[in-house]
Amino acid sequence: MIVCSCNVLSDRDVRSAVEAERTRSISQVYGCLGGSVQCGRCARTIRRIIDEALGSVSAASCNGRAQSS
Numbered sequence: 001m002i003v004c005s006c007n008v009l010s011d012r013d014v015r016s017a018v019e020a021e022r023t024r025s026i027s028q029v030y031g032c033l034g035g036s037v038q039c040g041r042c043a044r045t046i047r048r049i050i051d052e053a054l055g056s057v058s059a060a061s062c063n064g065r066a067q068s069s
């Protein structure tokens with residue numbers, strides 16, 4: 001699904017960039033995908049995708065640590 005119509009970015013594009021860059025910076029995500037913030041209407045959606053992607057990574061890390069100790 002397209003989440004940023006200005007840069008024509010899908011939720012999958014954003015999730016992949018977040019997972020590759022491990023960043024919570026919206027502008028860094030746009031930069032990684034070759035775009036930039038334009039109208040800003042997608043910012044809340046991008047933020048939610050970032051939080052979901054990095055939240056799940058953190059949970060996985062915590063689970064891994066709990067098993068090793």
Ligand code: FES
Binds near residue numbers: 007042
């Ligand atoms: S919809 Fe993303 S910058 Fe406009």
